[in-house]
Amino acid sequence: MSVRKMVNRPAIAEAARRIVDEQGVAALSMRTLATALGIKAPSLYDHVRNRDEVIALVQNLGLEDFGAGFAGAGESTREKVLFYREWALKNRNLYPIVFQQQLHRDLITPGLEAKVLAIVVEAAGGSHVAARAVWAQLHGLVDLELQGRLPADADMTSTWNQVVISVDAIRQANLLTR
Amino acid sequence: MSVRKMVNRPAIAEAARRIVDEQGVAALSMRTLATALGIKAPSLYDHVRNRDEVIALVQNLGLEDFGAGFAGAGESTREKVLFYREWALKNRNLYPIVFQQQLHRDLITPGLEAKVLAIVVEAAGGSHVAARAVWAQLHGLVDLELQGRLPADADMTSTWNQVVISVDAIRQANLLTR
DNA sequence: ACCTGAACACCGTTCAAGT
């Protein structure tokens, strides 16, 4: 009995995410992906338009994973902020794909991006402007940390505490003016 | 009289930056770079170890350009913040190379990174922790903006004003505790 | 519908060979 191949878009998405998690985006080629699925590269094009669409599938998985975790991360500013950091560190190969690329909006589960954004807006005190400033701060520090742009001996705990304070100030100011 | 080729590291750096500015990093291949310099790709390896070293040369040019501008950008929080944004928008292809990659520190002009960091620390009110939180905010919003992650109709002027307020709050708090 | 091998135009990089 040979192993039955079940190649479809969900299977491709999972295999792709696995490769990204374990070896980074650079290792995600159409050939390695095909091999992981037990087929040859050209066959992938029967399921997917191109590599970009594979990336979009991974973005979708990542956004779902993040969204579920962030929604259930506790209500305080501190809990939300620290969840964001921990998710990024735990998914360091996935993070840039989900949060640092053009989002292939036509291929993402409808409403998913809006759902995640709504949680951020809520956490920021209800204002879209505030939400962007807050998100920028979280995203920026995560990126600097992931890219190794901060000194190796930088006190990240204190830095994230500073971010918690700063985010909370934005949140409070916006709650007041509601 | 034939045109004399003067291929050396500064010439390579300039040609590479030009390609990046005009066509983006993806267009910077060893072959296109060589062609721009009037030589063949393998010859580049007589001047440069590999493509990474070319990227480092571009990082260096970018960091110098940014550093000079940022230092002379005015003293107020608002001026510094808005300069950061404008430099990023004016150098949208260069920005990610300078601020979103591992810095090839061994190949960067000695002291250059420290000089730029010192300006940020100064602008943040003197604390390294505060400087990281401030930088995160600027870098994060620039990245979200450059990657098109914010809605097309997002009010970026208000958002950057929010960032100015937030950065200034961090700065003031740190000036007080000095 | 799904898969294949062969091929195309690209990469970065190495290497023997020329001056």
Added chain:
DNA sequence: ACCTGAACACCGTTCAAGT
């Protein structure tokens, strides 16, 4: 020292051909 053509092992993608 600097440059070259040829080659290697990779890419993403297309296409004719098989089932």
